[in-house]
Amino acid sequence: MTFGLALALLAALVAPAAAHHVGTWTPRDNEISTNFKQLKFSLQARKFDVARRLYETGALRRELRAQADKLPRGLDASIRAALQAGDPASAERGLMVFFVALIRDLALEADRQLAEAGAPLAVRVVTGRKFLEAIWRYYNLVDFAVTQRDAKAAAAIRLAFEDAEESVKGAPPNPDKMRAPLKQIARVCSGVIEASSTSARRDS
């Protein structure tokens, strides 16, 4: 009894030792999202020369050119032309298409990796979460632009995202259930890209 009490007291005294401070981490923008925000603010301030310089020399355009084969043809040229002409709506549309394409590719890659049955469940759950975080980081940047142009598509992406999140954050997590919403995100994104590219061709 006394020994038990002593042990309980010792455990209570020592317990705070496990509650040490280990610092915090907040997800940061990468160079592409940073460049996008700079561009967006320049466009909002109607500083088109600044926006053009930021686009010409920034990480966003480098990535856009690196991914050119997966993007609508002439996207880079259309963004440059919009910035040159001082047309923020067209520039924003081009940038939105780029990010929606990145989201689509992330959703497809996540689906492909989750389909690999060899990995342990815990690994697949973490992989799914990390992909969702990356998808949301990009979608968050263009949600307003997508909603303005296609409110149904924006709602569909958000709903599919929530479903995907539920499947890896729920108890018990089920990464297989995440695949259908990921496919849905990819499908809707492809539709947004196609519609935006068509309207861009019509406007030009």
Added chain:
Amino acid sequence: MTEARSETWLAPSVPVLLIAVLIIAGAEVGGASMVKFKLELARWARGTMLARPDTHGLVGVRDVDEQILDEALVKFDAGLRLFHMHAEGMGTIIIVSTMVATTLVRAGAFRRAIVLLITVGGAGYPLGYLLWSALIPFYGIERGKTLAEWMVWIPFGGAAIVALWMLAGALALRLVRR
């Protein structure tokens, strides 16, 4: 013990002071090294993590992996910073609390136990942060944390906490008996 003795602060033994001063010196060297070799340390940690993609859950997609690496590098750096801060603080705590124990705790064995636990616990605890930082590139943030917890933080931190409660108890008893 005479009243005159109790009114004079007594220094702890030289080995205790040496350990406390060494841990403070280690904190200063650690802090300076962190600044001096910041780039080299970050490159080493990044390279080590990239060589262990499964450990860190890297998926081969830059947009996903860069956040994982960033978090691990921030925690790696935080571990070094926390070592610097805790080693400075615990060195001082060792000196002050062992001085209080040496001066005011009368029972010899109890006093020696308090001094020993504070010195060993206080000196060992900050090293847990150094260990955690070193483990992150090899085992990941959470696994590294668990290892540091059971190898260093809980035993050494626990020893220091128990010793400080023993000291608090001894002082309270002294106050009651006055």
